[in-house]
Amino acid sequence: MRKLDESLLTHLPPFSELGREQIREILDRATPQRYDTGDTVFHEGEEAGRFFLLLDGYVRVVRMTAEGEHVTVLHIAAGQLFGIAAALGNERYPASAVAASDTIALGWPMRLWHDFTATYPGFAASGYKTVGNRMEEIHKRVVEMATQQVEQRVANALLRLITQMGRRTDAGIEVDFPITRQDLSEMTGTTLHTVSRLLSAWEKRGIVESKRKHIMVREPHQLVMLAEPAVSS
DNA sequence: CCATTAAGCGACA
DNA sequence: TGTCGCTTAATGG
Incomplete structure (x- = not known):
């Protein structure tokens, strides 16, 4: 060697x-x-x-x-x-x-x-x-975990990922390693189904874009909004 | 609001 | 062809 x-x-x-x-x-x-x-x-x-x-x-x-x-x-x-x-x-x-x-x-x-x-x-x-x-x-x-709802937790987890291990591309910031919905659920104490639904919803709104094992955030600022604790109810 | 169950589809090896 | 990742709907706590 x-x-x-x-x-x-x-x-x-x-x-x-x-x-x-x-x-x-x-x-x-x-x-x-x-x-x-x-x-x-x-x-x-x-x-x-x-x-x-x-x-x-x-x-x-x-x-x-x-x-x-x-x-x-x-x-x-x-x-x-x-x-x-x-x-x-x-x-x-x-x-x-x-x-x-x-x-x-x-x-x-x-x-x-x-x-x-x-x-x-x-x-x-x-x-x-x-x-x-x-x-x-x-x-x-x-x-x-103790205070936020699932959507905020997943948004926060994704923000941390792109901040600490994000790769900038022309279309946004992509998580720089293969990541599944199961992985995200294990980071946030929820199920892969809930993560899947959240990502689908965010994708429809143009906030994220994802293929299998890839997640890219197109609108980090929108995600920051989602990551903030709900105002009411 | 969220977990669980179940079903089905496409990608991949 | 079988396994894996993912999506969606339905149900119930």
Whole structure:
């Protein structure tokens, strides 16, 4: 295997404050790995043996309920760390990580998390910031789930997707990985039928456009309107 | 307002 | 040809 190029990491937050030598050392201990769409990077409850940096593609973080239903907790985009259980003091992964598209990730043994945070300035801070940002996002969603109706929740989920993992096209902003109605329903705590009906209705109004596994938002502003809590009743 | 059940259709491998 | 993604209608909580 060819040596990894240092430029892979130099702009990324966890490494941006590090020198070339330090990045070299970190890269030399990394194991690159490909995952096909749908592949599981690690399973919920598994011993947390490695942490990862997503180099390319998208990963979704999924929890399983007692009844065996999937709940998508959040999505990870390229450049972000994931599986950093050690930063949370966990011995096991609290959720599963599934490749939402074909992806490439770097993996390190979890014990190196402690080495890295102790040795490299900025690495720990960046890791905790990542954790903090995700906590905040999850908290927002908890409030959403408790207070908003399904249409608002789905609109919000779609807005987050195009904001964080959208690809601009001439006709609008498209979710940059294959996504089904089932996926959206697992993000919003509803059924694929309800998502299907909502998307059909939005499509008739020209707000979105979708083919199988593709969703494009043509009128983000309209979606923002829909995402706001209903005024009455 | 929304979940569930059921039926049917086209895309895809 | 079988599976998957999607749509729609009907029903009921």
